[in-house]
Amino acid sequence: MPLPIRIQTLPRHLAEWVETIAGYARREGLDFYETIFEMLDYDQMSQVAAYGGFPQRYPHWRFGMEYEQLRKSQTYGLSKIYEMVINNDPCYAYLLSDNSLTDQKLVMAHVYGHCDFFKNNIWFAHTNRRMIDQMANHATRVRRHVERFGYEVVERFIDTCLSLEELIDPYSLFMKREPSRQVIKESEQQNKPDNDAVRYPAKPYMERYINPPSPKKTIDPEAAARARGHRIIPLKPLRDLLLFLLHQAPLADWQADILSIIREEAYYFAPQGQTKIMNEGWASYWHSTLMTRYILRDDEVITYADHHSGTMASSPGRLNPYKIGIELLRDIEYRWNTGRHGKEFDECKDMAARRKWNAGRTVPERVVGMDSPGRQKIFEVRRVHNDITFIDEFLTPEFVDRFKLYHYRADPTTGKMVIVNRNFDQIKQGLLVMLANHCRPYIYVVDGNYANRGELYLAHKHNGFDIDIRYAVETLKNLYNIWSRPVHLQAHIDNDMILFSFDGNQSQQQRINEKELPKPAHRIG
Amino acid sequence: MALRIDKDHQRFRQIVKGRIRKDLRKFLSRGELLGKEGKRYVSIPVRGIEIPNFRYGDNKDTGVGQGDGKPGDQVGDGEGSGPGGEQEGRHVMEVDVSLEELADILGEELSLPRIQPKGKNRITAEKDRYSGIRQAGPESLRHFKRSFKRALRRQIITGLYNPEDPRIIIERRDKQYRSWKTVLSPQSNAVIVYMMDVSGSMGDEQKELVRLEAFWIDAWLRRNFRGIDSRYIVHDVRAAEVDRETFYHLREDGGTRISSAFRTAIELLDKHYHSDEWNIYLFHFSDGDNSSESDSRECCKMLREQLLAKINLFGYCQVASAYGSGNFINVVLEQLGKEANVITSRVNNKDDIYESIKTFFSKGI
Structure with missing residues (x-):
């Protein structure tokens, strides 16, 4: 019998530190939900990390795989998870039980940065703040399906859904969403009286016996879809394939339930992917500020500096989100404290002038710390930006120069990665492409009734990079399992427009031209 | 937990x-x-x-990095971590x-049956268990509870026990010590004797086949016996016992006299591995190109008279070679084909190893 995860309560001295550090964080203006710290050992930490930070998830082998890999790399000393924190109200954060006190304090300060970010960043505004409970509910629901339909059946269906889990539209959270399939069903059933059945007068408590509900009619999915007024051909290409499938695909109720679980969790995790640099940067900014300003004792400085620099280290060819995030925030703070912003500054192309900007003017009274214009600016930044807008708005040539960013590319003759240049525009462009859609291709639903045969037509929006053909074909096969009619994907491969199709037996690829594209697809690049 | x-x-x-x-x-x-x-x-x-999903292909080989270097310098160890590089362990x-x-x-x-260890006189291993009690022994093994009880009993009997002031003094005669008993537990041991022809006709390719085959033989036998000894014998016209490393890498020129290997094997077994105590597996790898037909017959005679009664299995694995007649397998089959514990197999290429392993062990002996 698995024991509940919460077995180690926080020792008294750490609990006191939690209070103290929370106090410092509040004094600096951080605003967070109540945060509960728990101690875990390595193994438990690996489990929690494999579960994406949660104490419980639905049963699936992928978590076991994550767990094995995490545990292995920890055993071999390749990586170490210092902390985990969940976006929830209250926030839950985990401390590794055999960390030193210095590390624990660093982690606490870091965690409060994350908690503040979760609560205040606009991209997290729509996440479920009771996700711990919700995840447990999901686990229960999936287990119930497993009991009814068998482990392997459910597992296979989850595999299929996970293959498509990234095909959602994170921006749709900020639009009015259509109610999910289940809600529609229930409300329909409640509101619609049985017209065709003969009814006898009855007291309410006898109603069920005198006028028994008629056996449920089998639902023809297309008719049901029409009745619900959903269009099987979207007016505009849609990104939320999962929602489209929930409405239009012939799914059994348990399948729809699982698909909606996968979709809900994907939306929950999406903002964390969208704000990786900012979130880690913000948390690092705060652990560094709180540690150096309030918390560190003399004998802890070396340990702290060692671990802080370890977290910030970047290896060649790899960008460390912690490093980029913290430095960009500090840069913003510095620029706003010294007046290096605004139209004039942005348009000034003379690097020397930019360097000496505002040199002659009087310095405002508070140029660092709380209430300084720079600090106010970064609080604003953490409220409204995500990684893309963050880089787009605040990356400057000076920053690129100071942190030695470069643009690299595979050398066509040797295949090795070589530095191309340190051109600001190309670097910025490269970063933005890297962050766009969490580095996944943009896939759109174009047509749910392609060629008037009920076939599903998807299109890839090409932004300079081709999709992987092998994976695309495998994914289409999974999509077929849900759609159960032939599925197609249109994608640019090596300057040709290719249509990948899978009809349940075999997959094929054919070159197509502009004229053959179904109506909305021509709008996708 | x-x-x-x-x-x-x-x-x-x-x-x-x-x-x-x-x-x-x-x-x-x-x-x-x-x-x-x-x-x-x-x-x-x-x-x-892994679970497939829509992702970018390999052509996404550009990105942004951080560090020193001038245009043209290689980034890291050639592994880019551009947009595509973040995906873990591709494929x-x-x-x-x-x-x-x-x-x-x-x-x-391979639906291999479990191997039944042969013979009743299996070797027994001795083990010490601390399950007994003695009157004498080192203080570190003193059994406090028993000693205390004895002291208490003695004091009550002799009337020295005072319930008001229950002080128990353990004397020398009260002391009890833990002691060990030697337990015999049956254990089945096995020895594998690998013999290989290293004459000129056995090339690297053949040795690779032997190496693979031996790996799987080893793995399976190790699963079935607790302690396994592996011994290696190489031969051309003469034979010698060598270590594992030499076994796989030694290369000699010249002819082949297989009987020399069997003679060495017999000596080895006589000296170290008594058949009452050991499950003995004998494997011979060769390209089957023996120097003379009469030597091949001599081998079969030695097997029949001196070896087969003692051993669990004699496996002969003939690897294909560009040279020679490869006739040895035929002689073995002709002379010893009816013996229950003689199994032969031919391995022409790596794909045959699957069947070969199956042939050797499907009898469960």
């Missing part, structure tokens, strides 16, 4: 094992595994365990599998 994730983990291991079983034929014929053989674990590349994942698990998979897939 049991964790909630253990179930998911077990399921994952189950999937991995299933995948390995499916690809076992491929693994059996691949040398890569051998190099990765750790002490107890083998790291196996498992394909197709193939390495999973650690213990040798026992691997042998189990082998056994299940």
